[in-house]
Amino acid sequence: MVRPGPSRVRVRVEGIVQGVGFRPFVHALAREYDLAGFVGNDTGGVFVEVEGDGDHLSAFVTDLSQRAPTLAQVERVTTEAVPRTGQPGFAIVTSVTGAAREALISPDTATCPDCLADVADPTDRRHGYPFTNCTNCGPRFTIVTDVPYDRRATTMADFPFCADCAAEYTDPGDRRFHAEPVCCPACGPALRLVDADGVPAVGDPVDVAVRWLRDGRILAVKGLGGYHLATRADDERAVSALRARKRREEKPFAVMAADLRAARALVHLTPAAVRVLTGARRPVVLLPRRAHAPVAASVAPDNRDLGVMLPYTPLHHLLIGRLGMPIVLTSGNTSDEPIAHRDDDVRQRLARIADAYLFHDRRIHVRTDDSVVRVFRGRELPVRRSRGYVPAPVTVPWRFDRPVLACGAALKNTFCVAKGRRAFVSHHIGDLENYETLCAFTEGIEHFSRLFDVRPEIVAHDLHPEYLSTKYALQRDDVELVGVQHHHAHVASCLADNGERGPVIGVAFDGLGFGPDGTLWGGELLVADLIGFERVGHLGAIPMPGGVAAIREPWRMAVAYLDEIYGDAVPDLEVLRRHERRWPVMVALARSGTNSPRTSSAGRLFDAVSAILGLRDRVTYEGQAAIALEQLAHRDERGGYRVEPAGTAPLADVGRELVRCVVDDLVSGVDPGRIAARFHHGLADAVVRAAEAVRERTGLASVALSGGVFQNVLLLDRVVGGLEAEGFRVLVHSRVPPNDGGISLGQAVVAAARHRGTPSS
Numbered sequence: 087m088v089r090p091g092p093s094r095v096r097v098r099v100e101g102i103v104q105g106v107g108f109r110p111f112v113h114a115l116a117r118e119y120d121l122a123g124f125v126g127n128d129t130g131g132v133f134v135e136v137e138g139d140g141d142h143l144s145a146f147v148t149d150l151s152q153r154a155p156t157l158a159q160v161e162r163v164t165t166e167a168v169p170r171t172g173q174p175g176f177a178i179v180t181s182v183t184g185a186a187r188e189a190l191i192s193p194d195t196a197t198c199p200d201c202l203a204d205v206a207d208p209t210d211r212r213h214g215y216p217f218t219n220c221t222n223c224g225p226r227f228t229i230v231t232d233v234p235y236d237r238r239a240t241t242m243a244d245f246p247f248c249a250d251c252a253a254e255y256t257d258p259g260d261r262r263f264h265a266e267p268v269c270c271p272a273c274g275p276a277l278r279l280v281d282a283d284g285v286p287a288v289g290d291p292v293d294v295a296v297r298w299l300r301d302g303r304i305l306a307v308k309g310l311g312g313y314h315l316a317t318r319a320d321d322e323r324a325v326s327a328l329r330a331r332k333r334r335e336e337k338p339f340a341v342m343a344a345d346l347r348a349a350r351a352l353v354h355l356t357p358a359a360v361r362v363l364t365g366a367r368r369p370v371v372l373l374p375r376r377a378h379a380p381v382a383a384s385v386a387p388d389n390r391d392l393g394v395m396l397p398y399t400p401l402h403h404l405l406i407g408r409l410g411m412p413i414v415l416t417s418g419n420t421s422d423e424p425i426a427h428r429d430d431d432v433r434q435r436l437a438r439i440a441d442a443y444l445f446h447d448r449r450i451h452v453r454t455d456d457s458v459v460r461v462f463r464g465r466e467l468p469v470r471r472s473r474g475y476v477p478a479p480v481t482v483p484w485r486f487d488r489p490v491l492a493c494g495a496a497l498k499n500t501f502c503v504a505k506g507r508r509a510f511v512s513h514h515i516g517d518l519e520n521y522e523t524l525c526a527f528t529e530g531i532e533h534f535s536r537l538f539d540v541r542p543e544i545v546a547h548d549l550h551p552e553y554l555s556t557k558y559a560l561q562r563d564d565v566e567l568v569g570v571q572h573h574h575a576h577v578a579s580c581l582a583d584n585g586e587r588g589p590v591i592g593v594a595f596d597g598l599g600f601g602p603d604g605t606l607w608g609g610e611l612l613v614a615d616l617i618g619f620e621r622v623g624h625l626g627a628i629p630m631p632g633g634v635a636a637i638r639e640p641w642r643m644a645v646a647y648l649d650e651i652y653g654d655a656v657p658d659l660e661v662l663r664r665h666e667r668r669w670p671v672m673v674a675l676a677r678s679g680t681n682s683p684r685t686s687s688a689g690r691l692f693d694a695v696s697a698i699l700g701l702r703d704r705v706t707y708e709g710q711a712a713i714a715l716e717q718l719a720h721r722d723e724r725g726g727y728r729v730e731p732a733g734t735a736p737l738a739d740v741g742r743e744l745v746r747c748v749v750d751d752l753v754s755g756v757d758p759g760r761i762a763a764r765f766h767h768g769l770a771d772a773v774v775r776a777a778e779a780v781r782e783r784t785g786l787a788s789v790a791l792s793g794g795v796f797q798n799v800l801l802l803d804r805v806v807g808g809l810e811a812e813g814f815r816v817l818v819h820s821r822v823p824p825n826d827g828g829i830s831l832g833q834a835v836v837a838a839a840r841h842r843g844t845p846s847s
């Protein structure tokens with residue numbers, strides 16, 4: 087690209103290249119290769135001109151992406167030869183602002199080793215300072231109020247630099263050169279600890295907070311994206327008090343461990359898990375817990391996994407370092423409300439939960455929850471994509487010709503704005519069921535549209551008329567509306583996650599989604615590309631007695647399945663005895679069809695089996711019965727129920743036949759752990775055979791797996807393994823969640839592809 091001999095090139099670098107130390111890096115690199123010229127930021131990213139020896143220029147351009155700073159994500163480097171000027175020296179020039187904005191904002195990032203060393207060094211002016219950061223680490227997305235990204239457009243605008251910080255900020259040789267949130271004890275935010283009555287604690291806030299934690303108190307601690315509730319993880323009394331006060335009955339709590347060694351005492355770690363756990367994004371990682379892990383039983387009741395994360399702010403490091411033991415760190419809210427993030431209402435919102443509050447005076451502009459991932463075959467399998475990941479775009483190898491907004495689903499909502507080759511999937515908004523989450527949703531859309539300069543011309547939405555996200559879409563004026571079927575969106579999100587367009591065989595297994603025929607889908611076999619889909623198979627539809635009540639009470643699904651299979655001759659099972667009194671009413675309800683819509687949902691099949699095995703008759707959070715079933719399954723069981731494929735309707739009989747096998751084994755006294763494993767294996771094998779039937783008919787040999795049910799790694803592993811053994815290429819999620827948190831991405835790519843009218847270029 088660059089010829090030998092002295093010459094000059096103009097270079098453009100696109101991606102996450104601002105606020106991450108890219109200009110000082112370029113400056114140092116130019117010196118290393120003895121090149122003259124300049125570097126600066128503009129609305130499109132970073133611009134560079136360099137002049138000097140041709141070989142050096144080539145090496146310089148290569149290194150721009152290969153040796154980029156930790157937080158940079160270089161998407162594209164383009165070069166153009168320009169006339170030489172002969173001007174000596176290399177300079178960092180003033181940023182250029184303009185109308186079109188292409189520059190990206192980095193996600194919030196875990197404290198880097200250099201900053202940790204500063205905090206630990208008694209001679210450093212930031213010794214013990216909980217807000218230490220630099221160009222390689224610290225808050226970003228959660229403090230950005232506007233664009234272009236500089237200090238004035240962050241909540242750090244409240245804190246004018248002291249002379250020392252100003253000197254670091256303006257010195258290209260300094261690690262804090264143009265680190266917008268840079269600060270120190272003299273000029274930056276400060277901690278404040280108060281008890282439940284608002285009385286300030288006497289002494290160092292961190293020391294007192296540590297003492298109170300050690301005593302088993304529950305502290306509200308202001309973090310990056312919101313308030314956490316913290317208490318020591320080994321104290322059953324404290325953890326069960328936290329559960330009771332939060333009104334969170336069973337959903338597992340995450341635990342923060344001081345470091346890898348402390349994490350290793352809690353869970354089993356693979357090299358891939360270590361990579362994710364210690365990476366700059368610091369999600370909660372769900373990992374198999376050790377038999378004698380020193381955590382209270384109430385942290386994750388009846389769960390063989392534990393959600394673990396490592397500290398990601400200096401405050402976490404200080405608290406846990408001094409406490410010397412893991413803490414429960416869970417979102418600061420009551421049951422399903424959004425996480426508290428504002429100082430003015432936190433004491434009211436957490437009044438019945440927290441014994442004390444550890445405040446600081448840096449405002450949180452965007453509320454973001456901790457991200458949650460599993461690790462599958464060495465890669466991340468996102469469960470909740472939020473803090474640390476957002477707003478890094480999901481890039482795709484085609485263009486969104488017109489700006490798109492996709493509104494997502496109802497539960498685990500995210501939205502997505504897209505233009506060019508980038509889809510900006512939002513932080514986790516939550517379940518769009520109350521006014522506060524709806525506000526977070528609409529305000530979030532405004533914020534993203536401004537930050538990324540996307541004025542949507544196409545607005546995509548789910549087909550469900552009652553979703554608040556659908557209603558929001560329908561109210562938008564002057565846009566082209568595109569309705570996207572829920573499970574098509576799932577499969578499309580998996581395609582986009584993998585940078586592909588299809589067509590593929592898509593397996594979308596989840597709780598529920600609105601079908602174009604007006605029934606509730608959820609165990610779907612599709613042939614799909616980004617534009618459209620054909621429903622080539624699905625689990626046989628079963629009534630949901632009482633409608634949504636059947637979601638909260640999985641035993642109702644057991645009634646429905648058992649009635650479909652056995653009619654009036656249901657075997658004498660525990661589940662029947664437990665619900666003897668209401669059983670006939672439920673059977674009548676199911677048969678009448680009154681308030682009992684039929685569904686092909688895979689999630690409801692898991693519910694039925696879970697209830698039949700006596701695991702869950704009622705659930706307190708989505709997916710709980712299915713998780714219990716996955717947890718119960720014996721890992722050494724190799725057998726699986728064999729369901730013969732039903733000719734032209736693959737999957738149609740699978741649910742009923744699997745339940746029949748479960749009942750047979752249960753009646754013969756087989757251990758429920760083995761039954762759970764055989765059920766998983768049987769369902770997975772049925773999926774593989776269904777895919778084979780579709781391949782025979784269509785010639786398609788790629789399969790995309792999506793939907794919340796595929797968060798179940800026992801099922802996922804068996805399906806992927808089975809498909810690969812049969813010669814399929816398998817696409818799974820690694821950038822967005824397979825659950826409804828990934829729906830908005832799928833909607834966005836479908837809407838764009840439909841508008842374009844071809845499977846895109």
Ligand SMILES: [Zn+2]
Pocket residue numbers: 197198199200201202218219220221222223224
């Ligand atoms: Zn740092």
Ligand SMILES: [Zn+2]
Pocket residue numbers: 247248249250251252269270271272273274
């Ligand atoms: Zn300062």
